[in-house]
Amino acid sequence: MISVKNLKKSFGKLEVLKDISIDIHPQEVVVVIGPSGSGKSTFLRCLNLIESITEGHVYIEGVDLTDKKTDINNIRTEVGMVFQQFNLFPHKTVLENIVLPMMVVRKWNKADSKEKAYALLEKVGLSDKADVYPDSLSGGQKQRVAIARALGMEPKIMLFDEPTSALDPEMVGEVLEVMKQLAKEGMTMVVVTHEMGFAREVGDRVVFMDEGVLVEENEPSELFGNPQNERTQAFLSKIL
Amino acid sequence: MNDFILVIQDMLDTVGIDFKLNIIVEYLPFFLRGTLITIGVSLAGIFIGMVLGLFIGMGKMAKSWIIKLPFVWYVNFFRGTPLLVQLFIIHFAVMPSGSSTIASLIVTLSLNSAAYVAEIFRAGIKSIDRGQAEAAHSLGMNKVQVMRYVVLPQASKRMIPPLGNEFIVLLKDSSLGAIIAAPELLYWGRAATGQYYRVWEPYLTVALIYLMLTLSLTYVLNYVERRLDTE
Ligand SMILES: Nc1ncnc2c1ncn2[C@@H]1O[C@H](COP(=O)(O)OP(=O)(O)O)[C@@H](O)[C@H]1O
Ligand SMILES: [Mg+2]
Numbered sequence: 104m105i106s107v108k109n110l111k112k113s114f115g116k117l118e119v120l121k122d123i124s125i126d127i128h129p130q131e132v133v134v135v136i137g138p139s140g141s142g143k144s145t146f147l148r149c150l151n152l153i154e155s156i157t158e159g160h161v162y163i164e165g166v167d168l169t170d171k172k173t174d175i176n177n178i179r180t181e182v183g184m185v186f187q188q189f190n191l192f193p194h195k196t197v198l199e200n201i202v203l204p205m206m207v208v209r210k211w212n213k214a215d216s217k218e219k220a221y222a223l224l225e226k227v228g229l230s231d232k233a234d235v236y237p238d239s240l241s242g243g244q245k246q247r248v249a250i251a252r253a254l255g256m257e258p259k260i261m262l263f264d265e266p267t268s269a270l271d272p273e274m275v276g277e278v279l280e281v282m283k284q285l286a287k288e289g290m291t292m293v294v295v296t297h298e299m300g301f302a303r304e305v306g307d308r309v310v311f312m313d314e315g316v317l318v319e320e321n322e323p324s325e326l327f328g329n330p331q332n333e334r335t336q337a338f339l340s341k342i343l
Numbered sequence: 344m345n346d347f348i349l350v351i352q353d354m355l356d357t358v359g360i361d362f363k364l365n366i367i368v369e370y371l372p373f374f375l376r377g378t379l380i381t382i383g384v385s386l387a388g389i390f391i392g393m394v395l396g397l398f399i400g401m402g403k404m405a406k407s408w409i410i411k412l413p414f415v416w417y418v419n420f421f422r423g424t425p426l427l428v429q430l431f432i433i434h435f436a437v438m439p440s441g442s443s444t445i446a447s448l449i450v451t452l453s454l455n456s457a458a459y460v461a462e463i464f465r466a467g468i469k470s471i472d473r474g475q476a477e478a479a480h481s482l483g484m485n486k487v488q489v490m491r492y493v494v495l496p497q498a499s500k501r502m503i504p505p506l507g508n509e510f511i512v513l514l515k516d517s518s519l520g521a522i523i524a525a526p527e528l529l530y531w532g533r534a535a536t537g538q539y540y541r542v543w544e545p546y547l548t549v550a551l552i553y554l555m556l557t558l559s560l561t562y563v564l565n566y567v568e569r570r571l572d573t574e
Contacts, residue, residue: 151481153477153480153481176480176483176484176485177483179480179481179482179483180482180483182481183481183482184478184481186474186477186478188472188474190472190474190475190477190478191478192475192478192479192493192497193497194496194497194500203492204479204482204483204484207484207488207492208482208483208484208488209483249478252482253481253482256482256483
């Protein structure tokens with residue numbers, strides 16, 4: 104589904120990703136953990152080319168993102184992304200946030216788009232918020248709208264970059280609940296998070312990243328219970 | 344009306360203020376005509392300046408420095424040299440000789456305000472959080488769609504106050520047209536002074552008219568800003 108081969112990313116002289124290779128399979132939920140600044144966000148952002156790739160290859164369903172001929176906007180509709188800071192469009196209502204890309208990118212007509220948008224809002228439990236502006240929503244509600252908006256493109260893969268890190272603790276649960284539901288439905292997901300409970304419960308695989316390197320990966324119970332690498336051990340002892 | 348003015352004139356004379364209202368009365372039609380030209384020239388200037396400024400602002404945001412260069416220097420030149428010098432160059436050198444002074448004034452104001460608008464435009468776009476464009480791109484929108492549906496609608500709101508200020512500045516700067524004898528408001532003030540060798544009456548009137556124009560503009564702008572805030 105996603106195949107990353109020897110991915111390298113530098114910002115100027117700073118090498119942030121150093122030779123990363125990983126395969127992510129259909130319906131798999133991969134959780135990426137690691138200290139701040141280790142390159143987790145950069146890694147995710149390379150998977151939909153929001154960040155350019157310095158070296159190596161990323162294949163999404165066999166299509167090479169680094170190939171100049173690849174229609175990147177087309178790929179991006181297949182790969183949804185949810186950001187730590189939500190990034191809802193503040194000048195659009197909740198419904199319009201979801202409908203806009205449907206009409207502009209997918210070229211669906213207004214009636215169909217609205218119908219789909221209402222269904223998505225229902226799914227994330229926000230049917231009553233369709234006509235308000237994002238400003239009046241809580242963090243948890245904003246993030247659920249952002250998830251609904253990404254799902255509106257009917258992506259095959261969803262990327263989550265610390266989706267609950269900007270939330271008050273009491274709102275984390277409602278967002279994780281939506282993500283769990285999504286995983287249950289068989290969505291392929293790559294999730295950067297510090298929510299170890301979520302990683303254990305939902306993750307098929309946990310990947311520990313440090314200083315731009317994939318240090319260790321394993322099933323959640325193995326990685327948390329029996330980490331092999333010193334750096335993994337050190338990191339886990341700090342956060343668990 | 345005339346009686347009223349005579350009464351006021353009497354009062355001024357008795358308190359010993361040397362101020363001849365009849366000069367203002369006589370020149371009032373010219374002042375009004377000048378005011379209309381001032382307004383017209385300013386509107387034309389800001390309108391053309393905005394169209395050109397959008398274009399120049401986009402040029403300045405180009406990735407390639409070779410494309411950027413001429414736009415950068417356009418802005419440098421028009422913001423870094425006196426407007427009066429620009430007016431002289433354009434009127435006496437660039438425009439074909441014998442072309443109208445009003446045309447020269449409009450061209451100068453347009454080119455000059457385009458440089459400022461370009462900067463306002465660029466700053467407006469830069470002020471929108473990068474996450475907005477990233478989110479839009481991640482949904483599959485192309486560059487044009489991101490600009491049109493996400494960035495510009497938000498940036499244009501932020502551009503309204505500085506654009507309004509630019510319009511006020513431009514309206515005042517249009518008075519430089521008097522120097523090349525473009526028949527705008529200040530030109531008629533100078534004409535009256537030339538005829539009567541009187542300074543206070545014409546220039547005070549002209550100043551008051553400018554003040555009325557700029558204050559009403561400020562009022563409209565504040566109103567628009569408040570409307571945008573509550574939205
Ligand atoms: N646009 C950028 N320009 C320069 N350096 C960047 C940029 N984005 C991230 N970095 C740097 O790359 C490193 C990894 O950042 P990031 O991927 O955000 O880490 P994480 O998400 O794991 O906290 C950090 O040192 C960060 O300062
Ligand atoms: Mg990060």
